[in-house]
Amino acid sequence: xxxxxxxxxxxxxxxxxxxxxxxLALMGERIVAVGGPEVRSLASAKTQIDDLKGATVIPGLTDxxxxxxxxxxxxxxxxxxxxxSKKASVEAVRERVARHQPxxxxxxxxxxxxxxxxxxxxxxxxxxxxxxxxENPVFLAARSGHATWSNSLALKLAGVTRDTPDPPGGEIGxxxxxxxxxxxxxxxxxxxxxxxxxxxxxxxxAQMLEAQELAWRAGLTGLHDFDRPSAFEAMQMLHEKGQLxxxxxxxxxxxxxxxxxGLRLRFGFGDDWLRIGALKIFADGALGSVTALMIExxxxxxxxxxxxxxxxxxxxxLVLEATRMGMPSTIHAIGDQAVRDVLDVYEVARQEExxxxxxxxxxxxxxxxxxxxxxDDVHRLADLDIIGSFQPIHATSxxxxxxxxxxxxxxLSYNPRVQIDRGVRVAFGSDSPVETFDPLAGIxxxxxxxxxxxxxxxxxxxxxxxxxxxxxxxxxxxxxxxxAGMEDRLGELREGFLGDLVxxxxxxxKIEPHDLLKVKVLGTMxxxxxRWRGL
Numbered sequence: 093x094x095x096x097x098x099x100x101x102x103x104x105x106x107x108x109x110x111x112x113x114x115x116l117a118l119m120g121e122r123i124v125a126v127g128g129p130e131v132r133s134l135a136s137a138k139t140q141i142d143d144l145k146g147a148t149v150i151p152g153l154t155d156x157x158x159x160x161x162x163x164x165x166x167x168x169x170x171x172x173x174x175x176x177s178k179k180a181s182v183e184a185v186r187e188r189v190a191r192h193q194p195x196x197x198x199x200x201x202x203x204x205x206x207x208x209x210x211x212x213x214x215x216x217x218x219x220x221x222x223x224x225x226x227e228n229p230v231f232l233a234a235r236s237g238h239a240t241w242s243n244s245l246a247l248k249l250a251g252v253t254r255d256t257p258d259p260p261g262g263e264i265g266x267x268x269x270x271x272x273x274x275x276x277x278x279x280x281x282x283x284x285x286x287x288x289x290x291x292x293x294x295x296x297x298a299q300m301l302e303a304q305e306l307a308w309r310a311g312l313t314g315l316h317d318f319d320r321p322s323a324f325e326a327m328q329m330l331h332e333k334g335q336l337x338x339x340x341x342x343x344x345x346x347x348x349x350x351x352x353x354g355l356r357l358r359f360g361f362g363d364d365w366l367r368i369g370a371l372k373i374f375a376d377g378a379l380g381s382v383t384a385l386m387i388e389x390x391x392x393x394x395x396x397x398x399x400x401x402x403x404x405x406x407x408x409x410l411v412l413e414a415t416r417m418g419m420p421s422t423i424h425a426i427g428d429q430a431v432r433d434v435l436d437v438y439e440v441a442r443q444e445e446x447x448x449x450x451x452x453x454x455x456x457x458x459x460x461x462x463x464x465x466x467x468d469d470v471h472r473l474a475d476l477d478i479i480g481s482f483q484p485i486h487a488t489s490x491x492x493x494x495x496x497x498x499x500x501x502x503x504l505s506y507n508p509r510v511q512i513d514r515g516v517r518v519a520f521g522s523d524s525p526v527e528t529f530d531p532l533a534g535i536x537x538x539x540x541x542x543x544x545x546x547x548x549x550x551x552x553x554x555x556x557x558x559x560x561x562x563x564x565x566x567x568x569x570x571x572x573x574x575x576a577g578m579e580d581r582l583g584e585l586r587e588g589f590l591g592d593l594v595x596x597x598x599x600x601x602k603i604e605p606h607d608l609l610k611v612k613v614l615g616t617m618x619x620x621x622x623r624w625r626g627l
Contacts, residue, residue: 094134095119096591096620101144102599105585106151106569116149118591121619126586147614147627148599150565151585152313152592153531154339154572157460157481157521159237160315161323162201164299165291166525170200173235173525177210178220185232186224194227197288201233201525203241204380206493213496215265218244218274231288233281235526236378240281242274250284252276259283261374261401278377278401296326304337308624310530311594311613314339314582316521316572318372318460321348331366337623339592341369341576343422346402346410358418359456360577364590369576370422370458371414374401376430379463379493384427387466390497397429404433411441415455416448422458422481428466428501434459435472442476452477456575458519461486464498464505474514479575481519482508484538484564485527491553502554508538508567509557519575520567531568535600536608538564544609561600561608591620595627 096118103113105126115131117124125131135141170188172181181203188198205215221230221243229246233239242250254270262280265273276283291299307315315338317323323342330336342362344352349371361368377383377399382390385398401424402410411421421441425431438457445455458479463486473480487506494502504510508518520538522529536544538559541552552558559567566583573583581590595615600608615625 093119093136094124094139096140096142097132097135098142098144098149099132100146101149101595102146103149103585104565104601106566107584107586109586113585116585116593118620121591121621123585123587123589123591142627144595144627148596149585150594150596150600151569151583152594152616152618153311153568154314154316154582155312155521155524155529155531155568156316156519156572156575157483158315158317158524158529159319160300160303160317160340161296161319161326162237163525163529164296164303166201167299167302170198170232171202172200172232173202175203177208178205178216179210181208181216182220182224185221185230189225189228192228196228197246198225198228198230199232199288201237202235203232204235206380206496207235215273215275216241218242218247218272221274231284234380236380237526238278238378238383239381240276240284242276242284244272244274246284247272247274250287252283256283263399277381277383278374278399290322293322293325293329296322297329300326300330301335305624307338307529308616308618309613310532311596311616312338312529312531313592313594313616313618314341314572314576316341316343316369316519316575318343318345320345327366336365337618339364339578339582339618340366341572342366343369343372344419345372346374349410349414352419353413353417356417359420364578364581367576368419370420370456371410372460373407373410373421373423375407375423375425375434376401376427378426379490379497382497384463385430385433386427387429387432388501391499392497398427404437407434407437408440411437411457412444415441415445415450420455420457422460424460426461426463428464428469431459431462431465432469435469435476435478438476438478439472456577458575461523462511464494464501465507465510467504470504470510471514473511473516479517479519479571480508480511481521481575482506482567483521483523483527484508484534484559484567485522487541487553487557488537488543489527491548507554507557509559512559512563517571517574518567519571520564521572532608532611532613535561535564535568536605538567539608540605542606546606561605565600591617593617
């Protein structure tokens with residue numbers, strides 16, 4: 093029996109067989125018919141009929157790179173994302189301190205010294221925080237997540253002194269005299285992070301429920317998560333209670349891959365709501381922290397080519413272990429040297445897979461970010477059949493830093509265009525909470541290469557990298573579906589597929605590109621149920 097019927101819609105199915113429709117019928121969580129007025133004949137007296145009154149429908153949108161626990165918990169932490177000066181950031185901490193008792197931790201994220209107007213790109217210091225929080229330990233993650241800013245009390249409680257050695261894959265910030273600056277890079281951040289009081293699994297799950305509501309309102313129906321096991325535990329708790337309303341692919345960070353190996357877990361284990369994804373590895377740092385690994389030094393920093401987080405030899409070992417146990421890998425690579433190293437690793441993996449008779453589609457390897465690539469390596473994702481996981485909104489957020497630190501090399505940064513043109517499958521996300529998880533903001537950035545205020549101009553930043561609306565939408569639908577091994581039931585609106593869709597107040601295919609920011613989500617359906625409706 094048809095349980096729900098959508099009529100009078102402007103439905104973009106993304107299916108080659110029937111690109112456009114006006115009616116869609118569901119039986120439970122599955123689509124059973126898509127077409128025109130003839131679909132109405134399938135309805136019975138018990139069928140719920142929703143008149144869309146001409147509203148536009150597209151397949152459900154998936155954020156293919158998000159930190160869901162971090163995003164959820166950030167709703168209650170100090171947010172420095174929209175602050176354009178160190179002064180404003182310090183003042184935000186001062187205001188939060190006023191609401192806490194002495195000794196209580198102050199945590200937050202979002203600062204970016206490269207975007208501050210009052211520092212000239214210089215990093216802040218512990219002394220800046222000491223002035224407003226002498227009795228509260230403070231721990232603030234950078235916008236990129238690849239550096240942290242602590243005050244002196246936090247460093248003291250963590251036992252970090254000028255004599256503390258740099259941990260593998262990290263660096264403790266020191267001034268010319270060897271004194272602590274309060275900045276910790278990459279893996280060194282855990283020195284303080286590990287002593288910050290942790291939320292309980294129940295608190296994490298509760299915050300995820302709150303964030304889930306916001307995700308539905310933004311049109312999201314699925315996520316590819318990159319957080320730690322605590323996130324996975326909270327997701328399982330929600331799933332157990334029937335409260336999980338987003339389809340989640342859970343990546344496994346490399347410190348925990350051996351646990352997965354011990355359990356003999358394989359890619360795709362789970363169900364259509366929560367399933368195992370790939371092994372996650374960090375090759376390097378990030379642009380914001382000036383730790384992305386580069387072939388040539390950063391402009392103005394002749395001695396700095398960035399930082400290795402996981403050595404190439406170790407990455408090769410991990411990827412080969414994973415592929416033999418039935419898992420693909422997904423590797424964070426920002427700098428062009430890091431991207432080259434990762435491609436070298438995947439080349440070895442593909443050779444081993446060929447020797448073992450493993451087809452490429454069975455190991456859907458990814459590179460996360462591909463933020464800048466050397467011209468000699470542009471073709472290699474296609475040659476090796478590697479998924480390019482991009483975050484289009486990074487381009488518009490970071491372009492000033494990219495121009496300043498990379499110069500003309502930035503022409504091949506944040507550029508899914510050159511990969512799509514070579515037939516590479518791409519999957520788009522936000523890296524939230526680094527950026528907003530609003531997929532329409534990401535689509536706008538991909539299509540216009542402009543910020544909401546219009547900067548850097550009418551044509552956008554490196555306009556040759558712009559995408560069409562259709563390419564951008566497919567990056568949030570079909571690309572993530574393929575990466576998750578769910579292309580047979582997600583990413584399109586067609587018979588037999590899951591009933592995940594988004595209703596919009598206007599047709600993104602027919603409006604001016606910059607007006608994409610004006611598009612409103614009227615409804616989000618996951619599994620044949622309205623999770624949010626503004627119709």
